[in-house]
Amino acid sequence: MENIPHLRRYARVLTRDNQQTEDLVQDCLDRAWSRMSQWQADTNLRAWLFTIMHNLHVNTLRRNSRQVEWEYLDGKDLVDTRQTDQEGAMDLRDLEKALNRLSADQREVLILVCVEGLSYAQVSEVLNVPTGTIMSRLHRAREEMRRWLHGDEIPKLRRVK
């Protein structure tokens, strides 16, 4: 039960839409209950739930063939439930905009590592990609965000090295 807020947070990052967030969490919980027997007690329950959620999300995207590049959205459709009256709220809005310019892959790695504090190995399992790829996504995401921290506009088209 204490994982639900974390699932909602991850779903929010994945879908960036309030309604879709709740749907995804619900689907994820449904699937988790029905597959409870597959969960191994010695593994991290939250990481396992994230894995299910990630897969559901990928499937949904595929089904809707909405391989839209999300990069250009500025997150205006998100209802802002955060402290809008406090100083620093503007910075957070800016941060969100900057994050929205990253690729979905990079954003996912950032939240799982920096916010959820999963190990690289766990993230690699959740996203089902090798740790090396995780590291390179993490590196590129952080470097992009660093440029933003230093006041550089993140180029809308990510550079191809």
Add this chain to the structure above:
Amino acid sequence: MNRTITQEQSQLHAYVDDQLSEEELRQVEAAIQSNPEALQQVSDYQRLNEQLKALYDPILDEPIPPHLLKPRSTISLWRRIRSLAAAVVFVTLGLVTGLYLGVNLETEPLISGTEADHVIDEAAMAYSVYVPEVRHPVEVRGEQRDHLVTWLSKRMGRQINVPRLAEFDMRLVGGRLLSSEDGPGALLMYENISGSRIIIYACHAEERATAFHYAQKSEISVFYWIDSSVSYAVAAEMDREKLLPLAESVYSQMTF
């Protein structure tokens, strides 16, 4: 696209994310001290981590939409949740007992953190809400003891005894039905001649028995235990020593 990053870069990330072994940690620390660029990189990453947390942590505090806590279509979901909870509790019990106590399960049953928390919280909450109530502290008054027993037992789906505490000069004020985290909860209230009150709170729990536990919630002392899938709590604004004999008497009358 460049798919690989250098070992040094990887280690800087691992350093920021606290994923290095102690030895690696020392090496990286030493290396970055003499490298202003790496230092800057690390401090930027740390700042970014803080900002990301500031952005996303508030989501954790949002209320969970109630429908997420309920089954979508069938009641079997709750059964699954219960069996999951039971499994988790069981595994935890096994681990804790095995690792730390090294004795068999039956000797010292433990109460799981969350379950304990919720009965303590609910008992303390019920105490703070209803004890100050002068005119309507209860729904069914103590004069109707038999009716109270029948009503609460029916609503709780199991026999709820109403203990007698006359030897402590406590008379039954009455009882009411509450909503607990897991279905109905029952509240019984007693008071002495000077108006000092205690409550007994009962709600559903996992099927098992635990020992007698004590917790303190601000000024409120709570004794609690689980017996035959009911969590019981005795709560009062009283010293632990003063409440203990009362709680023991309730315990024996509730679970004979």
